[in-house]
Amino acid sequence: MENIGKMGNITTNFNDKTIKYKQLLEDFKSLLKINNLKFTIQREVILETLYNSDEHLTPESLHNLIQEKFPDLKTGIATVYRTLSLLEESDMVTSLSFGAQGKKYELGAKHHHDHFICKVCGTITEFVDAQIEERQHKIAEELGFDMQDHSMQIYGICKNCQNK
Amino acid sequence: MENIGKMGNITTNFNDKTIKYKQLLEDFKSLLKINNLKFTIQREVILETLYNSDEHLTPESLHNLIQEKFPDLKTGIATVYRTLSLLEESDMVTSLSFGAQGKKYELGAKHHHDHFICKVCGTITEFVDAQIEERQHKIAEELGFDMQDHSMQIYGICKNCQNK
DNA sequence: GTCGCTGCAAAGTCTTTGCAGAGAG
DNA sequence: CTCTCTGCAAAGACTTTGCAGCGAC
Numbered sequence: 001m002e003n004i005g006k007m008g009n010i011t012t013n014f015n016d017k018t019i020k021y022k023q024l025l026e027d028f029k030s031l032l033k034i035n036n037l038k039f040t041i042q043r044e045v046i047l048e049t050l051y052n053s054d055e056h057l058t059p060e061s062l063h064n065l066i067q068e069k070f071p072d073l074k075t076g077i078a079t080v081y082r083t084l085s086l087l088e089e090s091d092m093v094t095s096l097s098f099g100a101q102g103k104k105y106e107l108g109a110k111h112h113h114d115h116f117i118c119k120v121c122g123t124i125t126e127f128v129d130a131q132i133e134e135r136q137h138k139i140a141e142e143l144g145f146d147m148q149d150h151s152m153q154i155y156g157i158c159k160n161c162q163n164k
Numbered sequence: 165m166e167n168i169g170k171m172g173n174i175t176t177n178f179n180d181k182t183i184k185y186k187q188l189l190e191d192f193k194s195l196l197k198i199n200n201l202k203f204t205i206q207r208e209v210i211l212e213t214l215y216n217s218d219e220h221l222t223p224e225s226l227h228n229l230i231q232e233k234f235p236d237l238k239t240g241i242a243t244v245y246r247t248l249s250l251l252e253e254s255d256m257v258t259s260l261s262f263g264a265q266g267k268k269y270e271l272g273a274k275h276h277h278d279h280f281i282c283k284v285c286g287t288i289t290e291f292v293d294a295q296i297e298e299r300q301h302k303i304a305e306e307l308g309f310d311m312q313d314h315s316m317q318i319y320g321i322c323k324n325c326q327n328k
Numbered sequence: 329g330t331c332g333c334t335g336c337a338a339a340g341t342c343t344t345t346g347c348a349g350a351g352a353g
Numbered sequence: 354c355t356c357t358c359t360g361c362a363a364a365g366a367c368t369t370t371g372c373a374g375c376g377a378c
Binding site for chain 2: 331332333334335336337
Binding site for chain 1: 342343344345351352353
């Protein structure tokens with residue numbers, strides 16, 4: 001996938017992964033160990049597939065990807081759901097929902113960004129805006145809050161769907 | 165699991181409704197007439213209940229509210245779903261999700277609002293920041309996105325809890 | 329009176345759960 | 354070995370749909 005680069009001072013399409021898979025995997029293993037859970041091939045495959053996808057995946061699309069890439073594993077959809085819940089509880093992935101369609105997941109640790117969500121086609125476009133980031137910190141400061149994290153979604157209709 | 169609506173300690177910086185109900189109702193009636201649809205008591209009650217709620221409502225909670233307030237009507241949940249879809253298609257309401265399961269609806273004509281959520285005590289403070297609003301519109305414009313709504317949450321620890 | 333609307337219940341979707349065998353530690 | 358995990362299928366939760374009578378216009 002090509003890097004679109006910069007549009008104004010909005011950065012889109014990050015392809016540089018800020019977190020290496022190996023480290024992510026280690027984090028996952030630690031998490032499992034701490035909670036007395038087991039490291040299984042299915043869990044690894046789910047993490048890896050999430051990592052290698054640049055899209056926000058539904059449980060179903062993730063399951064399909066895994067079946068394509070690891071046809072011998074016969075990973076069940078139930079395991080995908082169970083693992084995604086586990087990862088979400090541990091803040092390793094975040095989920096977004098919107099419109100008529102279901103929930104979509106992404107690795108939270110990859111990089112920080114905000115989302116544009118098209119209510120028609122469900123496409124999620126990522127962006128980062130330095131001004132907004134900065135302003136958020138300022139607001140938190142003004143209100144005396146210790147800001148730890150944030151999540152922002154903008155809902156609307158994407159260029160493509162407007163033309164239909 | 166953000167039960168945003170169910171917490172009693174919400175601080176809000178604006179309580180004035182920017183759109184009068186009467187006007188909203190007229191808009192709704194026009195919409196119906198244009199599309200050869202009928203204005204029914206159920207549809208009015210749904211609009212009114214949405215208007216009078218300051219929360220994002222799920223179809224179920226909206227249905228419950230209506231049953232409480234208009235017990236004689238026996239409005240069916242199916243009608244609530246159907247009316248919400250109608251209103252959403254017509255851009256009179258928008259649906260969002262704060263991450264918990266289920267879709268939540270609110271009147272789109274009301275104001276935008278952002279949230280600061282304290283991870284310790286669960287207090288939710290709503291705020292609006294003109295700079296962020298403006299910046300969001302600019303970003304949407306640059307990306308060719310028809311922005312309809314947004315939702316932003318900042319997570320952290322509030323002043324009170326920091327002092328403990 | 330016509331034709332859309334409504335409530336009900338049944339049918340779809342999407343997600344979770346129970347279970348018995350498989351497998352990690 | 355022990356105890357968790359997994360796939361499967363069944364159950365649950367949430368939405369949509371079909372239908373026959375009701376009601377807005």
